[in-house]
Amino acid sequence: MASEIFERDRHVTFLQMEYQLLPSPYQSQEINSLTLAYFVISGLDLLAAPDRLVDKEAVAKWVLSLQAHPRSQSELDNGQFYGFYGSRSAQFPSEDKDNGALLSCSVSNLASTYCAVAILKIIGYDLSSIDSESILMSMRNLQQPDGSFMPIHTGAETDLRFIYCAVAICHMMGNWSGMDKEKAKAYIINCQRSDFFFQSYDGGFGLTPGSESHGLSPHLISSSVTSFPLEFRSFVPLQRQAADGGFQGRPNKPSDTCYAFWIGSVLKVIGGHKFIDKKALHGFLLTCQSEYGGFSKFPGDFPDLYHSYYGFTAFSLLEEPGLKPLCVELGMSAIAAIGI
Structure with a gap:
């Protein structure tokens, strides 16, 4: 039987165990170590867990050790990306299968770089101390x-x-030199499904131009890069709350814990959060709460870090007591976002 309350202490214990040692099924996700660490560190912060549970100095040292650095200033123009590697193994030089030679090739990636910078911000590290020029x-x-x-x-x-x-x-980083905002804005607008007769009728956003509208599309970028016409602001999100109270990513799909964040955060940004049936959503999320701590994707499944983290963010959006307020635009607590 599902618990009728949010089991905060059990969730803290769950994350504390994941912080100390990930279960063996996560071995296949070693390449995503920074992302998994982000879920744990940000989750503990949202749960207002004591600072003693996280060795901030050790975390900062580990994260910074995963940054890729050019050997010289001239290498910044060689087409490579000098962000953060997703894990220790990603730092290993890759092998050229044609001649067996080892290639000195950076494989840092954008998603891991976001997670790295977010972790550093959450633990209060001074971001001006990192090599932001190479990254941007x-x-x-x-x-x-x-x-x-x-x-x-x-x-x-x-x-x-x-x-x-x-x-x-x-x-x-407080520096927009890393992108062309106008080009990004044009691409975002091209991803909107607004042809009501021949394409999607909901006015939402696909992950790419012409693709199906999807709840995972990060509408949150609109607050920093662009703003959208008001007539497009209320189509998709409210249509995605299902009969069981949860949110679905697309029509005719089952409700999923993570979409309580993806859809709920969109509504928060565009001012439609008050229209959510919060009692129904709260009830659905509790059916996905594990007796071991954490949240599963669907009711009755085992918990995982991804859905656990977005379960915590969803409860923060629902203003659950004992949770810090969420900065939905950055995916971290509001206090961490403003640097307090």
């Missing part, structure tokens, strides 16, 4: 002619998620 100057190498961003300089998919990462990085 080389980040422009990832922006494409259409305004989108690749996550790595060697090529990959481009979509709104990576524009969000770039926006958040520039905002946290």
Whole structure:
């Protein structure tokens, strides 16, 4: 039987265990170590856990050790991205399969760089102390002619998620030299589904131009890069609250814990948060709360870090006692966002 209350202390214990040692199933996600660390550190901060649970000096040292650095100033123009590696193994030089030679090739990526900068900000590290010039100057190498961003300089998919990462990085560093905002704005607008007769009828945003509207599309970038016409601001989010009280990412999909954040945060940004059926959403989230601490994707499943973190952010949006207020634009507590 699902608990009828938010089990804060159990969630703190869950994150504390993950902070000390990740379970073996996470071995396959070693390449995403920074992202997993972000969920743990930011989660403990949102839960207002005591500072003694996190060794901030050790965390900062580990995060900074994952930054890629050019060997000289001239290398900033070589097309590579000098952000943060996702894990220790990502720092290893890759092998050229044609001749067996080791290649000195940076594989730092945009998502991990967002997580690294966010972690440093959450623990109160002075961001002016890091090599921001290398990050921002080389980040422009990832922006494409259409305004989108690749996550790595060697090529990959481009979509709104990576524009969000770039926006958040520039905002946290207080320096917008890392991107062309006007090009990014044009790409964002091209991702809106506004052809009511032949395409999507909901006026939402796909991850790429012409794709299906999706609750994961980071509408939050609008607050920093652009603003949208008011007539487009209320179509998608409220349609995504399902009969069970949870939010779904797309029509005809089951409710999922993480969309309580993705959709709820959009509504918060555009001023529609008051229209959420909060009691119903609260009830759905409790059905995904694990007896072991943390949250699962669907009711009855085992908890995982991703859905646990977005369960915590959702309860923060619902103003659950014992949780810090959330800065939805940056995905961290409001106190951490303003640097207090």
